[in-house]
Every structure is written in structure tokens, then in C-alpha cells.
Amino acid sequence: MTLPVTGGDLQRLRRHNALAALSALRSAGPLTLTQLAERADLARATVKAAVDDLTGLGWVAELDPSGGEKGRPARRYRFRAEAGRVLGLDIGAHKVLAVVADLDGAVLHITREPVTPEQPRAERLAAVDRVVDACLAGSGTAACDVRIAVAGSTGHVDLEGRVVASRAIRDWPGVPLAEHLGARLRCPVLVDNDSRLAALAECRRGVARDAGNLVFLHIGRRAGAAIVLDGVPLRGAGGAAGEIGLHPLFNLGHVGDLLHAFPAVEPGTPPDAVAAAVFEAARGGDAAARGAVLRYVKVLALATAAMALTVDPELVVLGGGFSRSADVLLEPLRGELETMCLRTPQVRASVLGDECVAVGAVCQGVEHLSAMLFGPERGGPLPAASPVQ
Amino acid sequence: MTLPVTGGDLQRLRRHNALAALSALRSAGPLTLTQLAERADLARATVKAAVDDLTGLGWVAELDPSGGEKGRPARRYRFRAEAGRVLGLDIGAHKVLAVVADLDGAVLHITREPVTPEQPRAERLAAVDRVVDACLAGSGTAACDVRIAVAGSTGHVDLEGRVVASRAIRDWPGVPLAEHLGARLRCPVLVDNDSRLAALAECRRGVARDAGNLVFLHIGRRAGAAIVLDGVPLRGAGGAAGEIGLHPLFNLGHVGDLLHAFPAVEPGTPPDAVAAAVFEAARGGDAAARGAVLRYVKVLALATAAMALTVDPELVVLGGGFSRSADVLLEPLRGELETMCLRTPQVRASVLGDECVAVGAVCQGVEHLSAMLFGPERGGPLPAASPVQ
């Protein structure tokens, strides 16, 4: 409960101050010594020493002098986001997507490859390897410069990153994903649920930047949900948080059937096209289509209300394939929620598109690295940054 | 995202080390200097200085030498839990209960007074005042020694401690509870939802001590729920987390009706007695009673499963008045949950009885004080402890 389990050394004080300076540089962009001293509440001499240390380790670089001001130009320092790379992966039923980003999480390169839900495990892993290699090559990244890799997978992923169950992908539960990636990358590898990473992405970079507490709904052929509380994705005791779709009263797995109830689509059409047609018809005012959409939204709203009443979010984000038709869904969903919630959350559509999960993986990776760096006391001194580029 | 926003001073280092020693003393009981030095990873001379500082401020006291060991007897130090008092309050529909505890949260005195749901606000507040005064007097506590007061109230309590809504108590929403208590006590006052505090109590001192993630069900004439995640009560964006009972499909508010469906109780019996009779009959094997209980459990299980699927707890705790009949409820509830959950949580009955909420309030108070003390940088030096007793 109480935080300072261990006392501090003089060296640890110095380390702490260096990290404070680094943290200020990361969050507030390039800064001069004076600005740094103000922000970190330290004397100039102290931050100077800290910045010198950080520069020697490769974490910080000096910038061209600012110029344009009154007096003597101040030296400006910046965080060297290029001192390492982060790999984000989205391993879905229909596509595998890799993103390489720098330590600020700025995307450098994206690679993708289509797959099918029916492909066996080995083929999917081979696709992952190809996508990773291509993305590393495309971004000019050596494998040893990847500091962390985070993969999002459909299904239930436990706290150790094991895929426990997956209905959407054949032959997938039990896949040793972390080991597979770790063998090629020699860096920490995290595996998490894809909806959870998508929710994180929306919270950091998307439509939920102003919200700390949100429910993310992945709607599409498969439904999923994820929750972010106080800016932290909720995993629960076993990584199964957000699996509301399994509740007998909210059978989100049968959305396909609900949409099929709309008669004006000829049989044999693939499910995505059916959905698109129904949404389009509803948009056009077709009564039967509106009815089907409304039935769908009703189920969705019941499940969403259950989650909203449980965790009291300020925002619900609609993501996934169907969120392209959010214009048809948002209003009815708002209306339904209004009738059920104590504090009705806002409802917005996702804005990050199909790279959402991979971007969330990058966010997760960046934050995990930060936690490792800034977290409570690593034994040694500050680690050195790799001099990429 | 990144923690060390501000750098550290030499004085802050010393303060940090003193807090590390204090924290070790609080969590591990009386310790010798050598043990302290080991735990805090500091040199003996350093912890000696820290302990001397803390002794001077009243936070730490020396104990009789341990004796019984081999070599020279070591001086032993302990946290002075008597250096301040914490007040916990449970303001319910039918009773008002006050608890005074020391800084370890050890209960020193309890006072209670019955009230009715229909009493107007002023009368209830008067009862609160009487109970508080009696409890302070009974524990020999001066008002100025109370470091923090925490009150649990039924209804929706927002993050600022305002009672926004309450169906169980007449004339209660909008009551300026924090101001009312603060005027008499001159210390920080927190107000929170009662189920939330009960959940915290079970997590710290009750049947959930081994669990960090739990769902607490308050079952009785009124139903409520609360959630603890990673040891922290979940409040949500507006303090309304856990209000699953408002969901149209889980109408926990109508449990009385469900129980009335059991015919063998003569009309006019008060609801609590009806419930007790039904549970007793079910315990005895009466088929109609078992049916009524089973219908009740079914609704309860649906709501619980929705929360469990949302936050993935490791444990569900049954509290509230009906939990006295937990022997009749636990097994059917387990069975129902089994069929709906991905990872079925354990189900246990509360053990803390009707002081649960007040004890939770004390826990909350103690932890809030700790956070204030150990939290990120208070400007000045360590505050002095009051020399109570």
C-alpha cells in the first residue's frame, strides 16, 4: 500500500534527477537548460550534469540553438526518439499487420499481409515472420534495435501473454507467440488482446484522447470489448476483462444472424457485404433495414449498458469494421443508452481505422519501456541507448 | 505517463529515506536497526538518522529491547499508531455507525444508533453528530486528533463526495455531508458509496484478503455492488461504478417481489423476516422456497456474470443482510456463474458483518493518509505526528 519500499542512495538521487530531466524532455519537447531547471525544480548546474550524462548515454541530443530571442541563445536539448525502435503487431483473423515506430511512438513503417481464419498455425506464424522482416527492412531497422515488441491477438490472452482461447482463428489457442517472436528479436515481447490495444490506441491517439475512462466496442463479424480505466487498459485477474459478449443475454456473436433477418439481400453474399448493404439501406431510409439495425443496436446497447453501469466510463468508442457505418449506429445507440444508464457516457466512432490495434501495440510498448526505465528502481545505473541512425 | 516529474533534493532524499523506514516499520511491525537497514537497503548509519528524525517528530517510538538473542540486544522501534486517529462512518437507511481507529486501522471504539429511511435529513445528521461525539468520547479521542474522516453513504456518491442520488433514504441527495462533518472535525473528510467501502473492507480485512480483484455484492432489501481492481476500489469517471442494479435486465431492486412469490409466509410480515423465513424454509428443503431462492439467484447470477465478464475478478463476495443465509445461496450462485463465465470466479460469503462499511471507511482513511504522507512530494518536510496518549 505504501510506496517507498526502499531507500535512496546519492547515486539513485542523481539517476532520479536524470530521469526527471528525460521525462520533461519527452513530454514537453525540446527544452533549454533554464526551462528544464524550472520544470524539474532543480538548479541549473544539476540539470546540466544530468543532461550531460544523458547525452553520453545516447538518450539526449543537442539541437541547433533556438535563435530569435533577445539575449544569448540558449542550447536546446531533445529526447532522442531514434535511440530505439518499437514493434507493434496486429495478428487478426483476416490480416497480419506490423508497425515499426520510434521511442516516441511515431510510426515509421507499416507492412501488412492478408490471411484467412482457416489457415493453420504454422502458416500464420510464417506470415507474421514475413511481415515483421519486411517492416524492419522497410524502416531500416536492425533486429537488435527493437527494444520491445507487442502483439495484439484475437481471443482470450492471459496475463502471461498466452493465447488461451480464440474462436475466430483456427488452431490458434496455445500458440507460443511470445517465444516465437522473442527468438527472432531478442527483446521483451508482450501479447495482449487486440480490442484492448485498440482501446488504448483510441485513448492515446484517437477519439478518446480527452478521456481516461472508456469502453471500447469492437463491432464487426466478431464482437469484442475492452475497457480503459484511468488511462490504463483493464486486464482483470486473468486477462479476460471485456468478454461481455459471452453473456447469455448479450449474444453479440450472433450479429450476423440479426443482420440476416433483413430480407433485401440475396443469399450467398459474404457477411461483410451483407452488413454493408443493410447499413446502406438503413442510411437510405429503408424500413426493414432500419428495423434490423435497430434490433442489432438494442442488443449492443444492452451489453454496453451493462459494462457502463459496471465501470462508469465517460465515453464509449465504436470501433471495428461496422464502425464505418457509425453514422447509422451512433444515434440509436445513444438513445438506448440514455434509457438505461445512470450517467450516460458519450458515444463516438473510432477514428484510427484498421491500424488501430497495431498503433495500440506501439503505445503499449512505449509505455512499458517507460515503466521499465522510470519504474521503481532498476538495480544498475541508467541503461545506454542504442545509437541508431 | 512518466512518473518523476520533479527532481530531488538532498533534503528530499533524506525525507524519502525516512519514509522508507517508516513504511517498513508500518508493514513489518517492530524492527531493529539492522533489520530496517536490510529492508530499506540503506546503511545502518542512515536508518539511524532517519529513525531519530522520525522519533523526534512523534512517528516512531523505541520499544523495550528484544532480549533472548545471542549478542548485544538490539534496540527495537515501532510505528506510533497512536499518533493520530481515523474516523469511519456508515450512514445507512436503518442505522448510523461510527468507528474510531488508530493509524494502523485498529478499531478502538464503535458507536451506533438506529434510524429509519423516512427520517428527514436534519434528524439523520443529528444522529450522525450524536454517534460521532459518543464514539470520540468513548475512545478518548479529542476532535483535533482525528486526522481524517471517511463516511459511507448509500446511493450514488460522486468523486467530490456529493450524494447525487439515493433511493433508499428520503431527503438525502444533495446533503452537504463533507461540509457538515468538516465543520466539526477540522480534518479532511471523504464521502464514498457504502458498498464500495464494504468491498474494500473485505479486501483488506475480510474474506478477500488474498484477492486483488473482486466483485462485492450487497444483497438485502436493497441491492448494490462494488468492484475492487488491483486492490483499489473502482469509482469510475463519476463515482457510479457498480450500479449494475439499474440495468433493465437485472432488476435487483425487485428482490422483495421475488421472495414474495414464495407463498408460505403470512402477509404483513416485514420484508427482512420474509426473506429469513424463505431462506430458512429453503434450508429445510421446502420445494416452493427453494424455487423462490433459485429464481432470485438466477437474476443475481445474471447481473454478477455481466460484471464478472466485464472486469474478470478472481472472487465474488456476498455481503449485505441476505449474506447471513449465504449457505443457501452460495452453491446455486456458483452453479449459475459456472455456466456463464469464461473464468468463473470463486464465490465466498462476507465475514465482516454489519460493521463492514465503517471498517472499510477506516481502511480508506488510513490509506488516504498514507498516500498523503508518502505520495509524490509534499512541499515541506515531514509533518509532525500528534502526541496522543
Next chain:
DNA sequence: CGCATTTATGATGGAGTCCACCATTAAGGT
């Protein structure tokens, strides 16, 4: 062009803190 003004830099000395080491002290065991 030179000077005042503004702002940042770099170096020095002082104060505070932690730590390793040592002689000393106080108990139990033989």
C-alpha cells in the same frame, strides 16, 4: 560602429547526505 541590455554559460566554494570502517559495548555460552 560601439555600447547597454538581455540571457545563458561555466567554475568555485559551501553545505548536506550517505556509506564503509573501526573500536566499543553488552549479552549468552563454555
Next chain:
DNA sequence: ACCTTAATGGTGGACTCCATCATAAATGCG
């Protein structure tokens, strides 16, 4: 009575942060 064990208290050394000062490099004005 002596040895072993374990904790205590004190000293000097090393390190860190801070305040202060003289210096350096730019702008703007006469």
C-alpha cells in the same frame, strides 16, 4: 573468567546539490 556473537556509535571520505559570480554571446539603439 573467557570467548563468541551481534549491535552500537563515531570518524573520515566521497559524492551530490545549490548559490553565487564572472564571463560569453546574442539583440537593439544611439
